[in-house]
Amino acid sequence: MDVLTQKRSKLQTLTWLGLPLVAVVGWWYPLLGFLLFGCMIGAVAVAFFRGRHWCDWMCPRGAFFDVILGKISPKSRIPSLFRHTGLRVFMIVIIFSVIGTQFYFHWGNAEQIGLALVRVLTVTTVIGILLGLIYHPRVWCHICPMGTLAHWLSEGKRPLTLQEGCAECGRCAAVCPMQLEPHQYRADGIVRDNDCIKCASCIAACPKKILVFADYDRKAA
Ligand code: SF4
Ligand code: SF4
Structure with a gap:
């Protein structure tokens, strides 16, 4: 395991605890639901500079999927439906409509709004767990509204590059x-898929050591 993946593993063993803190303890302490905003803002803010880095390194639910769900998931092929833009947009509309409606009805009542956020997190996490048990731990990350927003903002942000010599x-x-x-991007030299969550697992696994994160402008110049 290289330095990057060691760092990531250590971080994820801590960050996943943020999920039960809000999705379980939040039912008794609803104000914890407001922590959800930290995660939502973080995912989008980080995407401006480092692509979907947050989804792997900082998101408690993403870490939970890797550290806990990954142990029992069959890790089968993720159906292409979950990568479909229409489904991703649909999820954004649904989730933000639910949150917006709750804000409208409970405006001024912090506990009720916090509880609504806890409810949204719990329901979506249950869906993510079910998808993980059927397919793969990271299925949810393809339809997560914040993941999709980060995906749209990630173009050219700290891309993964391939040098020559791919085996x-x-x-x-x-x-x-x-x-x-x-490896399918070897002709181009840049992995042009905004769903890369910058986990560095491929960098550690490559026997030729030809994968590296790079500044897009420097590479493209
Ligand atoms: S392409 Fe590499 S860095 Fe990106 S998500 Fe996949 S394994 Fe992680
Ligand atoms: S692990 Fe490295 S050498 Fe193997 S296919 Fe991927 S980029 Fe090429």
Whole structure:
């Protein structure tokens, strides 16, 4: 395990605890629901500079999917439906409509709004767990509204690059939690998929050590 993946593992063993803190303890202490805003803002803010980095390194639910759900998920192929833009937009509309409606009806009542946020987190996490038990731990991350917003903002932000010498062994694809295939971008030299969550698993797995995160402008110049 290289330094980056060691750091990531250590961080994820702590960050996943944020999920039960809000989705379980939040039912008794609803104000914890407001922590959800930290995660929502974080995912979008970080995307401006580092793409979907937040989804892997900081998101408690993403860490929970990797650290806990990953142990029992069959990790089968994620159906292409979950990558469909229409479904992703639909999820954004549904989730933000639910949150907006709750704000409208409970405006001025912080406990009720907090509880509504806890409820949204709990329901979506249950859906994510079910999808993980059926398919793959990171299915939810393809339809998570904040993940989709981050995806749209991620173009060219700290892309993964491939140098020459790919052995086409496919190990990078085998370890990718988002089921991307970095080696398929070898002609271009840049992994142009905004769903890369910058986990660095492929970098550690590559026997040729040709994968590296790079500044897009420097690479493109
Ligand atoms: S392409 Fe590499 S860095 Fe990006 S999500 Fe997949 S394994 Fe992680
Ligand atoms: S792990 Fe490295 S050498 Fe193997 S296919 Fe991926 S980029 Fe190529």
